Amino acid sequence: MEDLKIVNGIVYDPLNGIDGERLDIHVSGGKIAERAKAQRVIDVKGMVVMPGGVDIHSHIAGPKINMGRRLRPENHRTAPVPKTDVTRAGVGGGLSSTFVTGYRYAAMGYTTVMEPAVPPLMARHAHEELNDIPMVDKGCYVLMGNNEYIISHIHELNKVENYVKWLLNAAKGYAIKAVNPCGSDNWKWGENVHGLGEKGVKFDATPKEMITTLSEVNKRLKLPHPLHLHTIDLGVPGNYETTLETLEMLKGKRAHLTHLQFNCYGGSSWKDLSSEAGGIAEKVNDSKITVDSGQVIFGDVTTMTADAPWQYRLYRLSGNKWVNNDVEVECGGGIVPYRYRKKNSVNATQWAIGLELLLMIEDPWRVYLSTDNPNGGSFTSYPYIIKLLMDKKFRKEELSTLHQNASSTSLPDIDREYTLGEIATITRGATAKSLGLKNKGHLGVGADADIAIYPLKEDIAKMFSKASYVIKDGDLVVGKGKIISEKYGKTFMLDFKEKVEPDPDVREFFKYYTVDIENYPVEMAYLPRYEAIKCG
Amino acid sequence: MKFEHVVCPLCGCLCDDLELIVERNEVISTKNACALSRSMFLNLNADLAKPLIEGKETGIEACVDKAIGIISKADYPLVYGLASTESNAQRKAVELAELLGGAIDSTSSICHGPTVLGVQMMGEVTCTLGTIMNQADLVVFWGSNPVDAHPRHLTRYSLTPRGLFTPRGRKGRRMIVVDVRETKSSKLADRFIQLKPGTDFEALSSLRALIKGEKIDIDPELKELAEEMKSCEFGALLFGQGLTMSNGKNMNVNAALALVRDLNQHTKFAILPMRGHYNVTGADMVFTWQTGYPFAIDFSLGYPRYGPGEFSVVDLLSRKEVDVALIIASDPVSSLPAQASSYLSEIDTIVIDPNRSMTSEIARVVIPTARAGISAEGTAYRMDGVPIRLKKVLKSPYPSDYEVLCKIVNGVIDGRSKDS
Numbered sequence: 013m014e015d016l017k018i019v020n021g022i023v024y025d026p027l028n029g030i031d032g033e034r035l036d037i038h039v040s041g042g043k044i045a046e047r048a049k050a051q052r053v054i055d056v057k058g059m060v061v062m063p064g065g066v067d068i069h070s071h072i073a074g075p076k077i078n079m080g081r082r083l084r085p086e087n088h089r090t091a092p093v094p095k096t097d098v099t100r101a102g103v104g105g106g107l108s109s110t111f112v113t114g115y116r117y118a119a120m121g122y123t124t125v126m127e128p129a130v131p132p133l134m135a136r137h138a139h140e141e142l143n144d145i146p147m148v149d150k151g152c153y154v155l156m157g158n159n160e161y162i163i164s165h166i167h168e169l170n171k172v173e174n175y176v177k178w179l180l181n182a183a184k185g186y187a188i189k190a191v192n193p194c195g196s197d198n199w200k201w202g203e204n205v206h207g208l209g210e211k212g213v214k215f216d217a218t219p220k221e222m223i224t225t226l227s228e229v230n231k232r233l234k235l236p237h238p239l240h241l242h243t244i245d246l247g248v249p250g251n252y253e254t255t256l257e258t259l260e261m262l263k264g265k266r267a268h269l270t271h272l273q274f275n276c277y278g279g280s281s282w283k284d285l286s287s288e289a290g291g292i293a294e295k296v297n298d299s300k301i302t303v304d305s306g307q308v309i310f311g312d313v314t315t316m317t318a319d320a321p322w323q324y325r326l327y328r329l330s331g332n333k334w335v336n337n338d339v340e341v342e343c344g345g346g347i348v349p350y351r352y353r354k355k356n357s358v359n360a361t362q363w364a365i366g367l368e369l370l371l372m373i374e375d376p377w378r379v380y381l382s383t384d385n386p387n388g389g390s391f392t393s394y395p396y397i398i399k400l401l402m403d404k405k406f407r408k409e410e411l412s413t414l415h416q417n418a419s420s421t422s423l424p425d426i427d428r429e430y431t432l433g434e435i436a437t438i439t440r441g442a443t444a445k446s447l448g449l450k451n452k453g454h455l456g457v458g459a460d461a462d463i464a465i466y467p468l469k470e471d472i473a474k475m476f477s478k479a480s481y482v483i484k485d486g487d488l489v490v491g492k493g494k495i496i497s498e499k500y501g502k503t504f505m506l507d508f509k510e511k512v513e514p515d516p517d518v519r520e521f522f523k524y525y526t527v528d529i530e531n532y533p534v535e536m537a538y539l540p541r542y543e544a545i546k547c548g
Numbered sequence: 549m550k551f552e553h554v555v556c557p558l559c560g561c562l563c564d565d566l567e568l569i570v571e572r573n574e575v576i577s578t579k580n581a582c583a584l585s586r587s588m589f590l591n592l593n594a595d596l597a598k599p600l601i602e603g604k605e606t607g608i609e610a611c612v613d614k615a616i617g618i619i620s621k622a623d624y625p626l627v628y629g630l631a632s633t634e635s636n637a638q639r640k641a642v643e644l645a646e647l648l649g650g651a652i653d654s655t656s657s658i659c660h661g662p663t664v665l666g667v668q669m670m671g672e673v674t675c676t677l678g679t680i681m682n683q684a685d686l687v688v689f690w691g692s693n694p695v696d697a698h699p700r701h702l703t704r705y706s707l708t709p710r711g712l713f714t715p716r717g718r719k720g721r722r723m724i725v726v727d728v729r730e731t732k733s734s735k736l737a738d739r740f741i742q743l744k745p746g747t748d749f750e751a752l753s754s755l756r757a758l759i760k761g762e763k764i765d766i767d768p769e770l771k772e773l774a775e776e777m778k779s780c781e782f783g784a785l786l787f788g789q790g791l792t793m794s795n796g797k798n799m800n801v802n803a804a805l806a807l808v809r810d811l812n813q814h815t816k817f818a819i820l821p822m823r824g825h826y827n828v829t830g831a832d833m834v835f836t837w838q839t840g841y842p843f844a845i846d847f848s849l850g851y852p853r854y855g856p857g858e859f860s861v862v863d864l865l866s867r868k869e870v871d872v873a874l875i876i877a878s879d880p881v882s883s884l885p886a887q888a889s890s891y892l893s894e895i896d897t898i899v900i901d902p903n904r905s906m907t908s909e910i911a912r913v914v915i916p917t918a919r920a921g922i923s924a925e926g927t928a929y930r931m932d933g934v935p936i937r938l939k940k941v942l943k944s945p946y947p948s949d950y951e952v953l954c955k956i957v958n959g960v961i962d963g964r965s966k967d968s
Binding site for chain 2: 073075078079081082083084085087088089092093094095100101102103105107108109110111133134136137140141144160200201202214324327333334335336337338339340341344347348524525526527528530531535537
């Protein structure tokens with residue numbers, strides 16, 4: 013690893029208040045340094061320099077994405093990726109293979125990606141795949157919102173706290189994830205929940221109790237990232253009322269509502285589905301909540317979530333092939349291929365809502381760019397979304413090609429255009445901050461030297477799709493949008509500062525598992541390179 | 549020395565509750581192991597492979613070097629097997645196939661390959677084994693005989709255990725066996741339906757029609773079965789090679805998958821393949837995350853192509869398309885059709901395996917290894933996809949499959965850089 017000096021770039025580093033200044037960046041020992049004895053100087057005159065991108069929510073590793081890959085050879089056949097002297101072969105459709113996932117993120121200047129939905133029983137699998145994703149640092153969130161131990165101890169906060177801590181450590185996870193809390197457990201009996209106060213089929217707990225419990229535990233454990241919530245009633249017409257109720261319930265608390273676009277629907281049926289993004293954005297503006305958008309992209313996608321009853325509904329709607337997997341004690345999940353169509357009124361409205369959220373939530377530190385890859389679309393669509401945010405003319409042109417219902421949203425009236433500084437915020441600065449990753453998302457002294465350098469181009473989408481240079485941990489890994497050297501990043505886990513032992517009744521509860529509790533926790537062998545982030 | 553919570557590296561059940569007593573690097577007793585597992589653990593030293601070149605015993609380094617030499621000169625090599633090793637070896641094997649521009653296939657292509665094809669056509673409504681334990685009140689074994697093939701399946705997962713919502717265990721569960729012949733499993737069943745060979749597709753499709761409310765003239769037993777399936781609280785259909793390897797193959801699986809999917813409009817029902825080798829599921833997993841495809845993959849164009857029937861082991865060998873075969877942790881000579889396996893003795897066949905096998909008998913090079921799950925750690929994926937860490941309980945004088953494959957990959961790369 014040699015020292016580097018990156019000179020003459022126009023730097024956007026929102027966490028350090030730098031908004032388009034011509035500055036030199038020094039790199040030494042894989043970190044941003046005050047001054048480096050640079051043997052190598054990279055002149056990036058006229059180019060834009062940003063911290064490496066940090067994706068807070070992208071399904072890239074583990075049983076679900078892999079089942080999706082296995083389900084859809086038709087998706088890979090049109091997107092072969094040959095090996096090169098420095099990179100492995102693979103496939104790069106909407107369900108890219110692990111190596112290709114890493115390369116594609118790096119080519120766009122992303123250097124940290126979080127896998128957001130891992131069943132703890134399958135966490136080893138997720139880590140195995142993360143270890144085969146080069147170029148980026150990574151971590152995973154642990155599914156807990158339908159965990160039958162938590163559900164059956166919902167009123168015993170101390171027990172839940174101890175269990176959550178043990179489970180995060182056992183799965184070597186980074187954050188608590190809840191997906192359709194209590195609803196996916198109901199799906200084990202063919203049901204769902206509707207509304208925050210509904211009780212489960214087999215248990216007393218309600219989604220409201222689950223969300224407040226996990227949010228409280230998250231606070232008590234002082235986890236770096238807030239509760240990462242895929243809330244209930246996702247995807248359903250009229251669900252905005254539940255979303256508003258959820259936001260009200262979490263008022264004053266820390267929480268992250270993910271792919272919120274899917275929870276902003278008015279109307280009472282698919283025929284009259286409408287956007288309620290305005291009211292939701294207002295409520296978000298008025299809270300401490302952070303969100304990511306969950307933009308949909310027109311074309312073929314593969315939907316996959318731990319919201320198993322929603323996936324069943326989507327299967328019944330679309331008639332496409334359907335995978336469901338009910339995981340003992342912990343969760344479930346489903347997969348359904350889907351096509352978002354421009355001329356479909358619902359899809360067009362969904363597209364508009366994603367942008368409304370990004371444009372109407374005022375504080376860029378609290379709304380992040382995502383497609384819920386691969387659900388709304390591939391992460392490779394980020395440059396296109398950035399262009400939509402930065403270029404109102406382009407946005408209007410796109411809108412004019414869609415079903416007219418997209419124009420009944422407030423999108424046509426929004427004139428806001430993102431600045432490069434704001435783009436840097438929603439794609440790196442703010443996401444790193446929300447994750448509590450102090451050495452990511454900025455270019456201050458001591459930060460990991462993850463740097464993305466973009467050519468300043470008139471076409472914003474082109475600019476962000478191929479970085480001119482990417483530096484990962486101080487090494488030059490991308491040149492002109494191509495991988496020039498392969499590098500493996502680290503996995504983030506949590507440091508609880510003390511040994512975490514399960515409560516005796518967790519041991520007792522393991523009789524409902526088919527794996528021995530001694531064989532359950534993920535061994536450190538699965539994290540060959542890691543950084544443990546201190547809680548508190 | 550006593551080892552507890554040991555994972556059994558034999559069948560797709562991956563039971564993880566074994567206790568072993570080891571003395572002088574030998575397992576002298578087992579607890580909780582089934583008859584198959586006990587016999588394996590107590591006879592680990594029988595039939596161990598030796599490093600051989602052209603049948604002559606030599607050192608392991610010489611064998612690895614010989615293998616590197618053969619492989620480096622190969623025009624179109626096949627990497628095959630991998631069902632009985634851990635995932636790091638599987639990862640390295642894909643890397644090797646890619647590096648060589650060869651083909652890679654696992655034993656999936658001769659057991660549950662049709663299952664994969666069925667799933668790719670229509671999806672799969674499934675669950676983990678613990679969900680069956682916790683919830684199922686009806687289990688249907690179709691073309692599978694767990695008593696003989698997966699001896700502890702019934703007691704650990706699917707029939708007798710008491711789970712979260714199944715406090716009565718066996719008493720609260722109905723077991724149905726559908727097969728072409730009586731088996732030890734069918735004798736335990738509450739209902740046994742004997743089909744004429746080759747009529748699985750018809751029976752499954754008829755059940756599906758019945759469930760959809762169609763009136764068809766059919767065996768009253770199937771009508772009763774349809775009713776039972778529809779009216780259970782949580783059902784599971786567990787199928788084996790009786791379905792995947794009999795006439796109709798993937799179409800049989802397709803019919804079973806469709807039946808189970810449609811049952812979910814009435815109740816909850818799941819379907820699971822009874823995978824045989826302990827980590828054949830892992831081979832599917834690793835191949836898929838690295839290449840997008842689960843088996844029968846070709847790299848001759850520099851990128852992965854998927855071609856069951858084209859790049860699958862039986863086809864590549866019987867069409868004599870490959871010139872070198874690297875067989876890892878598998879015994880194709882004992883399991884492939886003669887037309888395919890006989891070709892292995894005509895070409896340069898290299899075997900990496902802890903044990904002697906029919907394939908090692910005909911191989912040009914035999915590289916013995918430390919057996920995964922006995923003398924090497926690693927990950928295996930249970931038949932339902934649950935990943936479990938294999939343990940090391942005995943020492944082996946030999947490197948692991950993974951270590952050997954690393955040496956081969958490095959050797960091939962070094963050879964090329966010297967040439968260029």
